[in-house]
Amino acid sequence: MRIGHGFDVHRFGEGDHVVLGGVTIPHERGLVAHSDGDVLLHALCDALLGAAGLGDIGRHFPDDDPAWAGADSRQLLRHCRDAVAAAGWLPVNVDTTLIAQRPRIGPHVEAMAANIAADLGLAAGAANVKATTTERLGYTGREEGVAAHAVALLGPA
Numbered sequence: 001m002r003i004g005h006g007f008d009v010h011r012f013g014e015g016d017h018v019v020l021g022g023v024t025i026p027h028e029r030g031l032v033a034h035s036d037g038d039v040l041l042h043a044l045c046d047a048l049l050g051a052a053g054l055g056d057i058g059r060h061f062p063d064d065d066p067a068w069a070g071a072d073s074r075q076l077l078r079h080c081r082d083a084v085a086a087a088g089w090l091p092v093n094v095d096t097t098l099i100a101q102r103p104r105i106g107p108h109v110e111a112m113a114a115n116i117a118a119d120l121g122l123a124a125g126a127a128n129v130k131a132t133t134t135e136r137l138g139y140t141g142r143e144e145g146v147a148a149h150a151v152a153l154l155g156p157a
């Protein structure tokens with residue numbers, strides 16, 4: 001078995017929605033990124049790549065490569081799944097935490113988990129999404145951005 005951890009942050013900028021866990025949530029600002037800014041899936045990509053000893057998301061998808069401009073991060077996640085499988089590993093379960101004062105995530109966690117389970121070939125219940133505020137403390141509490149943590153457990157393919 002192998003375990004990996006991922007962490008990512010994106011700051012708020014102009015926009016009218018955020019994409020988190022592959023779910024589009026209307027919001028008065030968007031997340032600034034080269035891709036769609038899906039901080040949750042970026043953390044999860046890093047957890048998967050880390051568990052397999054395959055580096056990190058920036059190595060696989062350079063942020064100066066036009067190929068990833070505006071990319072759907074679910075596409076990046078599936079690429080990571082394939083890279084991990086080519087290295088001989090399959091996800092067993094993943095767990096993730098979004099850190100955001102706003103928007104409210106609770107109404108969307110099941111759809112996010114379902115997207116992740118579908119992309120990683122996991123049973124429902126083996127992909128989990130949680131959310132927390134930071135009680136208005138720090139950069140997430142000031143609503144300057146959104147952060148995410150993820151852990152992934154891999155087993156032999």
Ligand SMILES: Nc1ccn([C@@H]2O[C@H](COP(=O)(O)O)[C@@H](O)[C@H]2O)c(=O)n1
Nearest residue numbers: 100101102103104105106131132133134
């Ligand atoms: N952006 C968020 C943050 C939190 N939640 C949900 O609220 C619960 C309580 O959050 P605390 O920060 O006060 O612990 C948390 O467990 C989440 O279920 C949310 O939906 N969206």
Ligand SMILES: C[C@@]1(CO)OP(=O)(O)OP(=O)(O)OC[C@H]1O
Nearest residue numbers: 033034035042058061062063068
């Ligand atoms: C995903 C990539 C590539 O589009 O860019 P961003 O969307 O800016 O996201 P980030 O989490 O900074 O890192 C990895 C990048 O290479």
